[in-house]
Structures are given as structure tokens and as C-alpha cells.
């Protein structure tokens with residue numbers, strides 16, 4: 001008879017969760033042994049934080065769920081940021097963590113801090129950043145929730161903690177395979193008054209977010225909306241849909257960090273139809289009433305709580321429909337607006353132009369780009385907004401964590417040879433250790449070096465009388481420590497080249513993109529270059 005840890009891994013691998021990221025330790029070694037035994041892939045990352053980022057990138061690029069594995073105590077505490085990055089972006093994930101054995105897992109009971117070695121209340125820490133947490137203190141408990149757990153593998157962030165001695169418990173009988181029921185849509189209808197508003201609107205704008213672009217039927221949905229003559233703007237999370245949307249309707253990427261034509265059209269619109277996006281502050285700016293001032297909003301989201309939250313924030317002018325993107329688009333399939341004419345042209349501004357020179361050469365239909373944080377991230381989406389077709393750019397959209405992109409790139413590169421990573425010089429040190437894996441997976445890295453935290457200095461210029469504390473290498477009161485980026489990266493045996501902004505030419509770009517090996521290019525950007533914003 002097999003033991004519980006073996007059963008859990010067997011179940012996961014049978015259901016297609018066959019790739020795991022983690023760091024070894026006494027309380028999780030048994031899980032890892034079983035992954036190899038059942039022919040799964042175990043990738044030992046070098047800091048637990050990055051495991052969740054790897055899983056995030058892996059899912060965005062493959063649509064598959066990954067597992068991440070940690071030992072008790074610091075293993076799990078280090079992992080929280082990565083888990084949170086998945087939770088906030090609705091990236092499904094399985095987290096497996098060990099726990100000290102039952103007899104020693106009693107700190108809660110004794111109201112003390114720690115009894116077993118590295119005994120930490122993992123699930124309490126994970127609870128706010130996951131959909132489901134489960135403590136397994138006897139194997140029966142797993143058997144009871146097994147079906148529900150396996151059915152949610154492609155939907156939820158699930159954290160399972162198994163005590164060390166329970167991992168070893170032998171199961172009494174052979175378990176049956178579980179068949180996963182696929183979700184059936186119930187037939188829902190939209191209220192006639194909302195339909196009337198959509199029909200009567202003079203200049204409606206669709207805003208498509210990740211709930212549209214990551215929908216498994218995005219191609220089919222785009223074919224419908226392409227015929228409707230309704231202008232389409234995308235959020236950062238929706239940018240991937242660029243490759244499906246008809247250029248006649250497309251007005252670009254919108255948002256407070258993406259000045260351009262899309263914002264202008266939205267400002268004049270009388271009806272915003274927001275499909276699968278949040279309309280949170282990082283998209284619409286600080287003041288809700290300033291967003292699309294003249295428009296009513298129809299908000300479509302499959303999460304009822306998101307719908308209620310949006311209603312609370314926008315009040316009377318918003319009505320919500322608790323539908324999935326597909327249910328909604330199919331319900332308004334036959335609505336067609338009058339022809340629209342767009343003059344979609346956004347201007348290139350420095351240093352966005354540096355990224356445009358790369359993005360326009362990156363094959364858009366087979367590559368993925370990961371971008372990181374700060375000004376570098378905004379410039380990445382501004383560059384995508386200047387191109388008709390740009391490869392999908394992904395990031396830790398909602399958590400916005402520095403040190404994400406170089407990890408997520410590797411998660412994606414496991415099944416894709418065309419992965420590009422854009423990251424700022426300030427964020428590289430956050431997870432520099434994972435550069436060792438970049439090399440192995442041939443990821444190409446574009447680093448924008450503006451001598452520190454450019455976006456923070458932009459804020460300090462606006463609100464802190466240009467006192468650049470902790471954000472550059474020269475402020476006398478508090479500066480970042482110096483290090484040689486090129487030398488560090490070269491120590492991982494990655495060819496690294498420094499280019500000044502006026503040296504960047506087509507030959508360098510082509511050589512970089514076509515290279516069969518991992519390479520890094522550090523582009524020197526002006527210290528005071530800012531992100532142009534809107535509104």
C-alpha cells in the first residue's frame with residue numbers, strides 16, 4: 001500500500017499537474033521523492049519567493065497549473081509573495097508544505113510561539129492570499145476532500161499542509177481515480193434595459209481585461225466582437241488580445257500609465273462595457289469620477305464580489321452583469337453599432353522607443369515577454385501600444401512585485417524557446433540568484449538601467465521635493481549600495497552587453513533576438529527619464 005504523500009503526488013500528476021517548483025527541506029523531501037518516482041518535473045529554485053513567480057509565468061504561457069513545494073518555517077514564510085502574486089491574478093496553483101509531526105505541532109494548543117523545530121502556522125499566513133487552505137493531520141482528511149481539491153486544480157490557489165508523520169501514513173486501500181466534472185453554463189439573460197443602453201449608445205467602448213484575453217475561447221469571442229463595430233481598448237492584463245482583435249475596432253491600451261489614443265476615445269465615450277477587468281486604481285487613476293466622465297459603465301465579471309465592489313466604487317452610473325466573458329459576448333452577439341473611424345496613432349517617446357526596437361522584431365505569435373515593475377513596466381506596455389501586433393506581455397499584474405519577471409520567464413521557458421524578460425536595474429537584485437536558471441533555459445534579458453529606482457524618483461520629484469532617499473546611488477543621506485550588474489550576470493556565464501541609448505541599432509537587436517543562447521543586454525537610460533501618464 002502506498003503512503004499519503006505518494007497518493008497526493010500521484011493524484012496531481014494524473015490530473016496534469018506535473019511540474020513543481022520548490023526548495024528542499026526535511027519536511028517536504030518525501031513529496032519531492034515521489035514527484036521523481038511518478039515522472040513529474042521538479043525544478044529546484046534558489047529562493048522560495050521565486051517559486052510562485054515561476055508558477056505564475058508557467059501558467060500564463062502554458063495554461064497549466066503548477067505545484068510549489070516548501071518545507072516548514074522559513075520555506076513557507078519566504079514563499080508568501082510568490083503565492084500572493086498568483087492569488088491576486090487568479091492564477092491557479094497548488095502549494096504543498098510539510099509540517100512538524102503531530103506530537104510537536106502543538107504551539108496553538110499550548111498558546112506558545114513554537115514547539116516543533118521550525119513550527120510555523122503556515123495556513124494562517126496563507127489564508128488571506130489563497131482560495132482554500134487545508135491542514136492534513138490524518139490521511140482520512142485528504143480522502144474526504146480529495147474530489148473537491150482535484151476538481152479545483154485549474155481554478156483555485158489551494159494550500160495543503162501535511163504533518164510529517166501523516167505524510168508517511170499508509171493508506172488502507174487503493175483509491176479510485178476521480179473524474180473531474182466540467183463546468184456547465186446555466187442559461188442566463190441580461191436585463192432588457194442594459195441591452196437597450198448598449199443598442200442606443202452613440203459611442204460605446206469595450207474594455208477587455210485578463211478575463212477576456214485569458215479566456216480559453218478568446219479567439220472565438222474576438223471573431224464575434226470584431227464584427228460589431230464597437231471600439232476596443234485593452235488593459236495591461238488584456239494586452240494579449242491585441243493579436244485577435246480586428247485593427248479597425250482597436251484603439252489601444254488604456255490606463256493612467258498609458259497615455260494615448262485609447263484614453264481620448266474613452267473620455268468621449270457615453271458607454272463603457274468593461275469585460276473581465278477590474279477598473280481598479282492602477283487602471284483608471286485615483287479618482288473614479290474622473291474616469292470616462294461622460295459614460296455609464298456596464299461591468300461584466302464572473303466574480304460576484306468584484307461586481308459588487310465595482311458598484312460600490314462607481315455608484316449609480318455602473319450596472320453589473322455577473323457573467324463570464326463568453327456568456328456575455330454570446331448574449332450580445334447580434335448587437336452591431338454604426339461604423340466607426342479611428343485614427344489610431346500614438347507617438348513614440350524616449351525611452352519607450354528603446355523597447356519598441358526590440359518588441360517589433362520579436363515574433364509576436366510564438367514569443368512571450370515578461371516585464372517586471374516600476375517605470376520599466378509602464379514603458380513596456382507603452383511600447384506594446386505603439387505596435388499593431390506585439391507578443392503578449394505578462395507581469396504580476398496586481399501585486400506588481402519587483403524580481404518577478406526573471407523568475408516567471410523561466411516558468412514559461414520550460415515549454416517555450418522564445419521567452420524575453422524586461423526588467424529594471426533596481427529589480428534585478430531582488431531575485432538575482434535565479435539568473436542561474438535563465439542561462440539553462442535560454443531566456444533573453446533586456447535590462448533598463450536608469451541608475452536605481454526610476455519610478456520612485458518620479459514620485460519623489462512630484463511629492464517629496466526631489467529628495468531621492470533610497471532610490472539612487474548618489475544621494476548622500478541614503479543611497480543604494482553599488483554593485484556591478486554586468487559582472488554579476490556574467491558570473492552566471494550569460495553573455496552581457498552594455499549599450500548606450502544612441503548605440504542601439506537594428507544589427508544589435510537582431511543578433512540579440514536570434515541568438516540561441518541566453519543573453520543579457522543592459523540599456524543605459526537617462527537618470528531622469530519619466531513615465532508619461534494620463535489624466
Ligand SMILES: Cc1ncc(C[n+]2csc(CCOP(=O)(O)OP(=O)(O)O)c2C)c(N)n1
Nearest residue numbers: 374375376401402424425426427453454455
Ligand atoms: C518587492 C517590491 N518591493 C518594493 C516595491 C516598490 N517599487 C516599485 S517599483 C520600484 C523601483 C523599481 O526599480 P527598477 O526595477 O530599476 O525600475 P525603474 O522604475 O527604474 O524602471 C520599487 C522600489 C515593489 N513593487 N516590489
Ligand SMILES: [Mg+2]
Nearest residue numbers: 424425426452
Ligand atoms: Mg531602474
